[in-house]
Amino acid sequence: MDDLMNQPQHIDKVLNKQCHTEIANNRLQLKVSIDVVRVLALQDIQNIRGQGYDGASNMRGESNGLQALISHDCPYAYYIHCFAxxxxxxxxxxxxAVIPVGKFFDRLAFIINIVGASCKRNEQLKLxxxxxxxxxxxxxxLETGRGLNQKCTLQRAGDTRWSSHFRSISSLIKIFSPTCxxxxKIIKEGSTSSRQGRSRHSL
Structure with a gap:
């Protein structure tokens, strides 16, 4: 009842509960998918001697992670953090740690954030x-034909996603002129002085 009287707190609890439920369901679905693949490959799950995933808690968690679900069926399947x-x-x-490289990716992230910040900017990029x-x-x-000249968006780099930095740079190179x-336009419109200044500096 107290939670219902405090609406923000109640909403947070409901959202957290939904998130935990979704994570648990996704983890179970992934385990079932792995089991199905092994059955199709005629591999006995009891013969597994190792499992490797990323370092996320929902994967490596010793109590509720995917590795715990696998280990429950096969205690000899030792977990290691994926080397890749x-x-x-x-x-x-x-x-x-390399300052010029760090600054480059900071500026790249800023460009992607500001250009993809709204539907308006995305429409401007497409146009x-x-x-x-x-x-x-x-x-x-430019060569024309079916499947050619597809419009694309700027790809965001992620520290935990393999090759995402390369894809992010490639996407900017591909649509460099439209991004500029x-x-x-952001500089001319001047939504905020700081954003206007950083946009000018990015060019």
């Missing part, structure tokens, strides 16, 4: 791509 994931984290940490496609086709610099057009 650990390498990704090490590379990200090492790159941030700028349309104009660029039309211009390049008009001067015979959106940044110029």
């Amino acid at each position: 994931h650990r390498l990704q984290l090490a590379l990200v940490a090492a790159s941030k 700028a791509q349309d104009f660029e496609f039309a211009y390049l086709i008009d001067i015979d610099e 057009e959106v940044l110029l």
Whole structure:
């Protein structure tokens, strides 16, 4: 009753409960999927001797993680933190220690955040791509055909996602001119002085 009288607190509890329930369901679904694959591959789950995932608590948790569910059926399936994931984290940490590289990715993150901050900006980016496609086709610099010249968005880099930094840079290179057009519009509109200044600095 006290929670109902305190609506913000009650809402937080409901949301947290839903989140925990969803996490548990997703974890169980993933375990079932793994079991199905092993059955199809004619592998006995009792013969498993190892399991490796990323370091997220819902995966490596000793009580409620996926590794706990697998270990319950096969106690000899020892868990190790995925080496590819650990390498990704090490590379990200090492790159941030190099000041020019760290500044580059900070600026890249800012550009992606400000250009993709709203539906309005996303529409401006799509429109700028349309104009660029039309211009390049008009001067015979762009090949046309089915499946070609697809509009794309800026990809956000994630410290735990393998190759996401490469995809983020590639997406900016691919739509560099349209992105600059959106940044110029932000500078002209001048929504806030700080955003306007950082947008100008990014160009």
